[in-house]
Amino acid sequence: MLKSLARRAARYVRSGQDLDRLVAAGLKLGPDVSVQDGVVFDGAFPWLIEVGAETTIAPQAYLLAHDASTKRHLGRTRVGRVVVGRRVFVGARALIMPGVTIGDGAIVAAGSVVTRDVAPGALVAGNPAAEIGRVEDYLARQRDRLDAGPFFPEDRFPSEDRTLSAAARDEMRRALDDAGRDGWVV
Structure with a gap:
């Protein structure tokens, strides 16, 4: 019991959120997901977020399943599922908006604002995020640099x-x- 409490405390300190509580509320994290310091999962609608196996979410990224910008004007808050595939990398301070699916093997560059779906194997960057290449091409360029x-x-x-x-x-x-x-x- 003490070990469990220590693990929960360490997760909270690392992410700023109680991941065990969010998972109990429906957040789905696949095996071997790496959640770095300061990542924020939408605490109001965690059951709408799913992260696939072997995915890395870099420091201070946000995954939001709701957008309350319309609440005062329309009396409604927009909600949508957020589905992050397997072996995805979400860069530091990226923002994933409601209703977005990120395909398997994609890379979301640091600081990107993802407002629409990302194809499997796509490399996206910017605000709003747009495809700037394919992951396999990016990795080929990096492999060429390895020997240096x-x-x-x-x-x-x-x-x-x-x-x-x-x-x-x-x-x-x-x-x-x-x-x-x-x-x-x-």
């Missing part, structure tokens, strides 16, 4: 408790500066 490095072994990469030493942090910054580009954790 620099590389950082996973055991040196910060864990959840951010215990990377000051020397290792300096080493990473120096390697990135020397390379003049981003690098890779392997």
